[in-house]
Amino acid sequence: FESRDVTAGLPESLARPHGASRGSPLEHRLVALTNEFFQRPASSRFPPRRTNCKLPPVTPKYGSKMPYRCTPLYGGALVCDLPDNFADVSKLRQVPDNQEVWIDKDGFTSIIFDITERVGGPGSGPEIDGRAMTMHLEDMVGTDIDSVKIWNTAETEFTRLEFKPPAYTLIATQTPKVGHSRGQSSAPDFTAIIMTLLRLEQYKTDILITINVPHIKGEYDEGDVDLELGKQGKLMGNAVEYSASIWESLKIKDFSLFGEP
Template identity: 30%
Template sequence: MTSYQKRDLFGGAITANTPSNVIDAADLRQVPDTQEVFLFPDSNISIIVEILEKVDASHFEDAVKQVHASYCHAPKLILVLRFHFASLAHDNSAQSATIESVAVIPNDRGDATPSAIVLVGVQNVPKFNHSTPDEVLILLALYRLEQKNVDLVVTFNIPTASSDGGAVSREGAEVARSQFDALVRSLHIVDFGLFV
């Protein structure tokens, strides 16, 4: 069973529960001020919490009509989430990117942190000049901060097939999914002054 640690992110302006054994990447290398990055000591799984400029969904208006009916509660935000997933695929030079599901995790704590929209997808990412790309399970959560023009994005990168032997087992991937869920549900924006 995973043990969790409540962590102060961005100087304590945000808190979230992470697995207690993750390593803060800032202790190993330079990390941009807009990111918090954590690494698992026993696998190639990584967690990134990132403050991004709000993506303007107004130019997605025509595409909104193509969004599946079950996502109608927040069609523009679904498209924004898909944009962030596609942007990550571009940054990863992914050969393919497939979305498996999208859901909302409501914030029922009563604080001002917005509810998260969560995407599960898979990207095939070439690594280290190997001929076969790695299969990476992507768990992505979007918190839209409308008044601050910010998209706060949480990403778990979970390699499930790797030519260098760094893949996570099916059981390991399920554990990572539950850890993602715990982090996303616990994420609390304490100080909105962070977003200026």
């Protein structure tokens, strides 16, 4: 795995630090969207150690032949199955202690785990959790409001967690504004975003799991992607599989990672 810019192919807003403004049109749009969804019926203190996983390997899903491996995160406090062809970015450059960043060795897709302070009021519900998703997404995309389109939201279950905390996933795309690129050949036509929010209210913690999928001209078949018609294409389809693997395999081994409840 050659050292390279792990943010290549990502919009600048996805590569820069958190800290976006609030009360924007995007916030209002997302709150309305998540309100509608929730009203539907229910259907720097991290140890530098690595521990062995005992989870069984995940078999390929959706007919793919993609191998997975049990992967320790945050010194083994969390474990989950990640694609075998993803590399730990912390071996190449410094990564914040509250993050785990993994990138496809053969492409530009990245998987980011981010442990953050819980946002919003106590409890769970349309207004509280909807606004939390909004705030986290706005922190990620920054002020590029009009470049983001939300395609889907869904309630999410982490099947290996003994308790059942609230969790939600959204799928969005971010398209660079016309004439607003970094002047690089690797600038994407658009970036697909699959963001899962796992809420640990007892520990005043939100866990964000974000998969960024830059679609760079020549690196994907444009005819296979039409989200209006439900055509995700190979890159996004793979990302959905990565997400499902995480939902099915994530296990919390050491709750002291989140501090005192």
